[in-house]
Amino acid sequence: MASDRALAETRSKGGSTRLTLAGIVVGKQIRTSKSGNRFAFVQLTDRAGVFEVTLFSEVLATCREVLDAGVPLLVRADARVEDDALRLLVSRLEPLDKAVEQTAVGLEIHVRDTRALEPLRSLIAKEGRGRGRIRVVVPTGEGDVGIVLPEAYKVSSQLRGAVKAIPGIDFVRDL
Secondary structure: OHHHHHHHHHHOOEEEEEEEEEEEEEEEEEEEEOOOOOEEEEEEEEEEEEEEEEHHHHHHHHHHHHOOOOEEEEEEEEEEEEEEEEEEEEEEEEHHHHHHHHHHEEEEEEEEEEEHHHHHHHHHHHHEEEEEEEEEEEEOOEEEEEEOOOEEEEOOHHHHHHHHOOOEEEEEEOO
């Protein structure tokens, strides 16, 4: 579980550390402090279990619209151990898809059937320009040929999924 790993890491580093975690929102409770400031407890889940993060008013104001159930998030938090429990105070939070788009270097797309090229071209053109490089590997009678597209494109999880769904695409991998 993310919190168990974080707890062990925080203890080993002397009680406080910065962590980057990913999880899917499963619940939230927004409250108002005695001083009138809003804060939230957000429950997230990852493959290992459920963990909770705290957002104070400044962070909450910038990301409240993405705190819906089912939304995958990338969370940067300050972690500390208090009374043998891990406390995660969020310093930054963003949708996981947005974080992937900003860090994705590119895609390598392996084509099994050349009839997939036209739908692939349309899909990439629709996605638009961005920072990601795309390499298309096409079979020929003499072996596979890799072609790097001359422009950079947005490389998102939606693009990755849509490309995989095109009949004739063998597989897709990140570069």
